[in-house]
Amino acid sequence: xxxxxxxxxxxxxxxxxxxxxxxxxxxxxxxxxxxxxxxxxxxxxxxxxxxxxxxxxxxxxxxxxxxxxxxxxxxxxxxxxxxxxxxxxxxxxxxxxxxxxxxxxxxxxxxxxxxxxxxxxxxxxxxxxxxxxxxxxxxxxxxxxxxxxxxxxxxxxxxxxxxxxxxxxxxxxxxxxxxxxxxxxxxxxxxxxxxxxxxxxxxxxxxxxxxxxxxxxxxxxxxxxxxxxxxxxxxxxxxxxxxxxxxxxxxxxxxxxxxxxxxxxxxxxxxxxxxxxxxxxxxxxxxxxxxxxxxxxxxxxxxxxxxxxxxxxxxxxxxxxxxxxxxxxxxxxxxxxxxxxxxxxxxxxxxxxxxxxxxxxxxxxxxxxxxxxxxxxxxxxxxxxxxxxxxxxxxxxxxxxxxxxxxxxxxxxxxxxxxxxxxxxxxxxxxxxxxxxxxxxxxxxxxxxxxxxxxxxxxxxxxxxxxxxxxxxxxxxxxxxxxxxxxxxxxxxxxxxxxxxxxxxxxxxxxxxxxxxxxxxxxxxxxxxxxxxxxxxxxxxxxxxxxxxxxxxxxxxxxxxxxxxxxxxxxxxxxxxxxxxxxxxxxxxxxxxxxxxxxxxxxx
Numbered sequence: 001x002x003x004x005x006x007x008x009x010x011x012x013x014x015x016x017x018x019x020x021x022x023x024x025x026x027x028x029x030x031x032x033x034x035x036x037x038x039x040x041x042x043x044x045x046x047x048x049x050x051x052x053x054x055x056x057x058x059x060x061x062x063x064x065x066x067x068x069x070x071x072x073x074x075x076x077x078x079x080x081x082x083x084x085x086x087x088x089x090x091x092x093x094x095x096x097x098x099x100x101x102x103x104x105x106x107x108x109x110x111x112x113x114x115x116x117x118x119x120x121x122x123x124x125x126x127x128x129x130x131x132x133x134x135x136x137x138x139x140x141x142x143x144x145x146x147x148x149x150x151x152x153x154x155x156x157x158x159x160x161x162x163x164x165x166x167x168x169x170x171x172x173x174x175x176x177x178x179x180x181x182x183x184x185x186x187x188x189x190x191x192x193x194x195x196x197x198x199x200x201x202x203x204x205x206x207x208x209x210x211x212x213x214x215x216x217x218x219x220x221x222x223x224x225x226x227x228x229x230x231x232x233x234x235x236x237x238x239x240x241x242x243x244x245x246x247x248x249x250x251x252x253x254x255x256x257x258x259x260x261x262x263x264x265x266x267x268x269x270x271x272x273x274x275x276x277x278x279x280x281x282x283x284x285x286x287x288x289x290x291x292x293x294x295x296x297x298x299x300x301x302x303x304x305x306x307x308x309x310x311x312x313x314x315x316x317x318x319x320x321x322x323x324x325x326x327x328x329x330x331x332x333x334x335x336x337x338x339x340x341x342x343x344x345x346x347x348x349x350x351x352x353x354x355x356x357x358x359x360x361x362x363x364x365x366x367x368x369x370x371x372x373x374x375x376x377x378x379x380x381x382x383x384x385x386x387x388x389x390x391x392x393x394x395x396x397x398x399x400x401x402x403x404x405x406x407x408x409x410x411x412x413x414x415x416x417x418x419x420x421x422x423x424x425x426x427x428x429x430x431x432x433x434x435x436x437x438x439x440x441x442x443x444x445x446x447x448x449x450x451x452x453x454x455x456x457x458x459x460x461x462x463x464x465x466x467x468x469x470x471x472x473x474x475x476x477x478x479x480x481x482x483x484x485x486x487x488x489x490x491x492x493x494x495x496x497x498x499x500x501x502x503x504x505x506x507x508x509x510x511x512x513x514x515x516x517x518x519x520x521x522x523x524x525x526x527x528x529x530x531x532x533x534x535x536x537x538x539x540x541x542x543x544x545x546x547x548x549x550x551x552x553x554x555x556x557x558x559x560x561x562x563x564x565x566x567x568x569x570x571x572x573x574x575x576x577x578x579x580x581x582x583x584x585x586x587x588x589x590x591x592x593x594x595x596x597x598x599x600x601x602x603x604x
Contacts (some may be wrong), residue, residue: 002148004164007121008115008121011111011121011125012108012111012112012120012125012128012283014125015020015107015108015111015125015128015129015132016104016107016108016132016395018106018129018132018393019103019107019129019132019133020100020104022132022133022397022400022401023100023103023109023133023137023141023400023404024100025401025404025405026099026100026138026141026142026404026410027093027096027097027100028095029092029096029142029404029407029408030092030407030409030410031142031143031406031407031408031410031412031413032089032144032410032434033143033144033145033285033410033413033430034145034285034286034426034430035067035068035145036143036144037080038066038067038068038145039067039075039076039144039145039147040079040083040087040089040144040145041089042097043066043067043076043079044066045057045066045076045080046066046076046079046080046083047083048292049080049081049083049084053080054073054077054080054499055237055487057073057076057077057078057080060158061240061244061537062240062243062244062247063244063247063248064244064248067477068248068249069244069245069248069249070198070240070241070244070245070249070375071196071199071237071240071241071244071386072148072196072197072198072199073196074151074193074196074197075147075148075151075152075197075198078098078147078151079095079144079147079292081098082094082095082097082098092142095144095147096141096144098138098144098147098246099141099142099144099147099150100141101152101398102150102151102153102154103132103137103140103141104132104148105154106131106150106153106154106157107128107129107131108128109157109158109161110127110128110131110132110157110359110362111124111125111127111128111166112124112161113157113160113161113359114127114128114362114363114366116161116164116165117164117215117363117366118215118366118370119370120366120370120373122349122382122386123366123369123370123373123385124366126369126385126386126389126530127362127365127366127369127389128362129393130362130365130388130389130392130393130396130461131358131362133393133396133397133400134277134280134396134400135280135282135283135396135399135400135402135403136276136277136280136351136354136355136358137351137355137405138283138351138400138403138404139283139285139350139351139352140352140355142404142407143285143352143407147354148197148198148575149198149352149355149356150355151194151197152184152194152195152198152200152201152356152451153194153200153355153356154194154197154200155190155191155193155194155197156190156191156194156201156204156356157356157359158187158190159187159188159190159191159194159204160187160204160207160208160211160359162183162184162186162187162190163183163187163208164211164216165183165186166178166180166181166183166184167180167212167216167218168180168325169183184226188229188230188233191204191205191230191233191234192233192259194320195233195234195237197573197575198239199237199241199337200337200353201340201356202234202237202238202337203234203329203333203334203336203337204230204234204334205227205230205231205234206333207333207334207359207360208227208230209223209224209227210326210329210330210360211238211330213322213326214322214323214326215322215323215326215363215367224263242342244566256282260316261293262296262341264293264294264304264306265293265298265340265341265348266307266339266341267303267304267306267307267308268290268293268303268348268349269299269335269339269340269348269349270307270310270332270464271303271306271307271310272303272348272349273349273353273354274310274401276351276354277354277358277361280396280399281399282420283351283403284351284416284417284420284421285350285351285413285417286347286420286421286424286426286427287347287348287349287350287421288346288347288348288421288423288424289346289348289540290348291345304602314328317537318434321367323363323364323367323368324362324364325368326360326362326363327360327361327362327363327364327365328361328364329360330357330359330361330363331357331358331359331360331361332357332360333357334356334357334359334360335353335354335357338350338353346426369385372385373385377396377532393408407505410434411431411434411435411438413432414427414430414434415431418431423454424452425450425454425455425458425461428447428448428450428454429447429448429451429458429460429461429464431446431447432444432445432448432451432461432464432468433448433464436464436467436468439469441472442472444468445465445469445472446463448461448462448464448465448468449465452465457488459485459489459492459494459495461482462481462482462485462488462495463481463482463485463494463495463498465478465481465491466478466479466480466481466482466485466498466502467498469481470498470501470502470505473508475502475505478498478502479499479502479503479506481497482495482498482499482502486499491522492522493519493522493523493526495516496515496516496518496519496522496525497516497519497528497532499515500513500515500516500519500529500532500533500536501532502514503515503538504532504535504536508538509539510540513533513536513537513540515531516529516532516533517535524556526554526556527553527554527556527557527560527563528553528557530549530550530552530553530556530563531549531550531553531562531563531566532559533549534546534547534548534549534553534566534567534570535548535566537549538570538573543570543573543574544574546566546570546573546574547567547576549572550563550566550567550570551567553566553567554567559590560593561587561590561591561594564583564586564587564590564594565583565587565591565594565595565597565598567583568580568583568584568587568598568601568602569598569601571583572601572602580598580601580602581602583598584599584602
C-alpha cells in the first residue's frame with residue numbers, strides 16, 4: 001500500500017472498529033419484526049438452501065411466491081446462505097452478523113466516496129463515523145427482513161464510487177478511457193445488483209446526474225447520454241416492481257387516495273426525517289399516519305409551512321453554493337420511492353428508508369466542514385470540528401445502544417413501539433401473534449380484541465382470535481369469529497378452513513365437509529384442506545370419497561408424506577390393498593418411518 005494511503009486506511013479501520021463496537025449488541029438481538037415470517041420463519045425456500053431455491057428466487061420476477069411484494073432475489077439468497085450457516089428463529093446471530101458486516105462495509109464505502117469527492121480523509125472519516133453510529137442506522141441490522149436495505153446500499157455505494165472513478169479517468173489521456181469504460185461497466189453492474197437487492201435503488205441515475213451538477217461540475221449533454229443505459233435498466237426495474245407489488249402485496253395508487261394527499265405526505269416526511277436525523281429520539285419501526293392529514297390540523301399546517309421555508313432557504317443558498325440544495329435533492333430523490341406516492345405500507349415513514357438517501361446530506365455536510373477547516377486559523381477550526389464530531393458521535397452511540405436494547409426480544413420490541421403509538425393496530429396484532437407462539441393465550445386474546453376495537457374489519461385479527469379461542473376451548477365464540485370474517489369477506493380462505501375444523505370438532509361433520517369444499521373453491525391447491533376433507537369423509541364412513549380427497553392432496557402436494565399415508569389407509573378401509581401397497585412404495589421414498597407404519601397396517 002502506498003505510504004500516502006496509510007493514514008486513510010488507518011482512519012477507515014478505526015471508524016469501522018468504532019461502528020462495530022457500538023452496534024455489537026445487535027448480534028445478540030432476538031426480536032423478530034413485522035415481516036420476518038415472510039423472510040425467514042415462514043419462507044420454505046430460505047429454509048431449504050439449494051441451487052433450486054436460488055433459481056426460484058431469481059426466476060420468480062413478476063410474482064414472487066414466498067415473500068409478498070417486489071423482486072429482491074439477492075436479498076433472499078443472502079438470507080438463505082445465512083440459514084445454511086446455522087441461522088434459525090432461535091439463533092438469529094448468523095443473520096445479524098452478516099448485516100453488521102454490511103453496515104460496517106457501507107460506512108467504509110461512504111468514507112471512501114466522501115474522500116474521493118472532497119479530498120479530506122479525516123473529515124470524510126468523521127462524517128462516516130456520524131453515519132455509522134447514528135441511531136437511525138440501527139433498524140436494518142437486527143431486523144432480519146431489512147437485509148435488503150443494507151445490501152442495496154452496499155451495491156449502490158459501489159456504483160457511485162465506480163461512477164466517480166469513471167468520470168476521473170475519462171477526463172485524462174486517451175489511453176485512460178479504456179480504464180474509464182471498465183469503471184462504467186462496474187458502476188452499471190453494481191446498479192443492477194442493487195436493484196436485485198431492493199428496487200428503492202431505482203433513482204440512482206438521477207443521483208449521478210445531481211452529482212454531475214455538484215460536486216463534479218460536469219453536467220452536459222454527454223453526461224446525460226451516459227446515463228441512458230442506467231435509466232433504461234431503472235425503468236424496467238420500476239415496471240417489475242409495480243407489477244410484482246400489485247400482484248403479491250399491497251398498493252394504493254395516487255388516484256385512489258386523492259392527489260392532495262401526496263404533497264401533504266411529502267411535506268410531512270421532509271420535516272419528519274430531518275428532525276429525526278438531527279434529534280434521533282423515540283425511534284420506532286412503526287410511525288403511524290397522522291389521524292388527520294389535512295391543512296386544517298395546526299400541526300400539519302406548521303409542517304407544510306416549515307417545508308416551504310426550508311425549500312426557499314435551499315433555493316436561495318444557490319447564490320453562494322450548490323452544495324446545500326444539491327445535497328438535499330440527492331436525499332429527496334433517493335428517498336422518493338418510499339415517500340408513499342404509491343402506497344405500499346401502513347406507516348408514513350421508517351428509519352430504514354433514510355439509510356442510503358442520507359448520503360446526499362452527508363455530502364453537503366462534508367463539503368461545508370471542508371470549507372470551514374480551510375483558510376486562516378485552520379488548526380483551531382479543525383480542532384473544534386473534530387471535538388464536535390466526537391461529542392456528537394458519543395451522543396449518537398449512547399442513543400444507538402439504548403435503542404438496540406429494545407431489540408433484545410420480540411415482546412420488548414413491540415412494547416417499545418406501543419409505548420410510542422398505543423393505538424397502532426398492526427403492532428397489537430403482531431404482539432398477539434408472538435404471545436400466541438409463547439403460549440400466553442389470554443394476553444394474545446386481549447391483543448386481538450384490541451385490534452378489532454381499532455380496526456373492526458381486520459379479517460386477520462378475527463381469524464387469529466378465533467384460532468386462539470379455539471385452542472383455549474371456547475369453540476362457540478371461535479365459530480362466531482369465523483362467521484364475522486365471512487361477513488366481511490365471503491371468499492376468505494382461512495375463515496372457511498378454520499370453520500371447517502371447528503365444525504369437525506363440534507361433531508357437525510356434514511357442515512365441516514361443506515366448509516372444506518368451499519375453502520377448496522377459493523384455494524384449490526391446498527393439500528392440507530384436501531387432507532382434512534378426507535379425514536371427515538373417513539369419519540362419515542365414506543371411504544371412496546375419503547380416498548378421492550386424499551388422492552387430490554397427493555396431486556397438489558406430491559411430497560406430502562401424510563397425504564400418501566392417509567390415501568393408503570383409505571384404500572385399505574375401502575378394501576383395495578393393492579392400491580394401498582402402491583402408496584407404500586411411494587411413501588418409502590418420502591418418509592421411511594411413515595412407510596413402515598403403512599406396511600404394518602397393510603399386513604396386519
